[in-house]
Amino acid sequence: SQQGEEDPQALSIQEGENATMNCSYKTSINNLQWYRQNSGRGLVHLILIRSNEREKHSGRLRVTLDTSKKSSSLLITASRAADTASYFCATDGSGSGSRLTFGEGTQLTVNP
Amino acid sequence: GAGVSQTPSNKVTEKGKYVELRCDPISGHTALYWYRQSLGQGPEFLIYFQGTGAADDSGLPNDRFFAVRPEGSVSTLKIQRTERGDSAVYLCASSSSGGRETQYFGPGTRLLVL
Numbered sequence: 001s002q003q004g005e006e007d008p009q010a011l012s013i014q015e016g017e018n019a020t021m022n023c024s025y026k027t028s029i030n031n032l033q034w035y036r037q038n039s040g041r042g043l044v045h046l047i048l049i050r051s052n053e054r055e056k057h058s059g060r061l062r063v064t065l066d067t068s069k070k071s072s073s074l075l076i077t078a079s080r081a082a083d084t085a086s087y088f089c090a091t092d093g094s095g096s097g098s099r100l101t102f103g104e105g106t107q108l109t110v111n112p
Numbered sequence: 113g114a115g116v117s118q119t120p121s122n123k124v125t126e127k128g129k130y131v132e133l134r135c136d137p138i139s140g141h142t143a144l145y146w147y148r149q150s151l152g153q154g155p156e157f158l159i160y161f162q163g164t165g166a167a168d169d170s171g172l173p174n175d176r177f178f179a180v181r182p183e184g185s186v187s188t189l190k191i192q193r194t195e196r197g198d199s200a201v202y203l204c205a206s207s208s209s210g211g212r213e214t215q216y217f218g219p220g221t222r223l224l225v226l
Contacts (some may be wrong), residue, residue: 033215042116045215045217086166088154098167
């Protein structure tokens with residue numbers, strides 16, 4: 001079953017704009033990861049944020065985590081057409097061992 | 113170094129047939145995971161290996177699904193008596209020790225059961 005819910009389900013923006021995707025989850029977590037997927041194939045790991053962290057940056061990516069609200073956001077700044085993909089959050093729940101529980105993803109389209 | 117590889121990339125089979133899907137994890141990674149992704153959904157956990165043993169197989173949907181990792185490296189996911197509902201992308205991931213760290217995914221095997 002899916003723990004996370006991404007919001008929005010689909011997002012369409014122009015190149016150069018920022019894209020913000022949100023993720024909510026239900027149970028307590030050890031960490032939360034964001035992945036990117038092109039064309040329904042392999043997932044590319046973007047960033048991992050631990051439950052005791054509030055914000056993390058990697059290049060044009062900024063991830064925040066609010067454990068009190070059980071939510072996270074992924075911000076992509078200065079988007080490019082090549083950022084077009086599906087983005088998933090995945091949680092590693094404190095009671096679930098090492099398995100990841102994924103949301104249903106946000107489909108991002110960046111128009112040139 | 114090389115990432116996670118999966119073979120075949122695509123597999124088309126007929127209902128009732130047996131299929132095997134292979135995963136080669138990143139060299140040295142002791143933890144290996146199988147997930148299944150249906151169209152428009154996020155991946156769903158199937159099974160997790162730590163070394164040669166299945167540490168968590170609670171995601172396997174039924175007894176038609178079985179996975180092995182006999183030497184602690186390559187893993188094979190086996191599906192017996194395939195059904196049309198088994199059609200999905202099967203993803204494999206590995207991590208260095210399985211201790212709540214980054215999982216690196218392969219490109220997946222797209223299985224179509226006719």
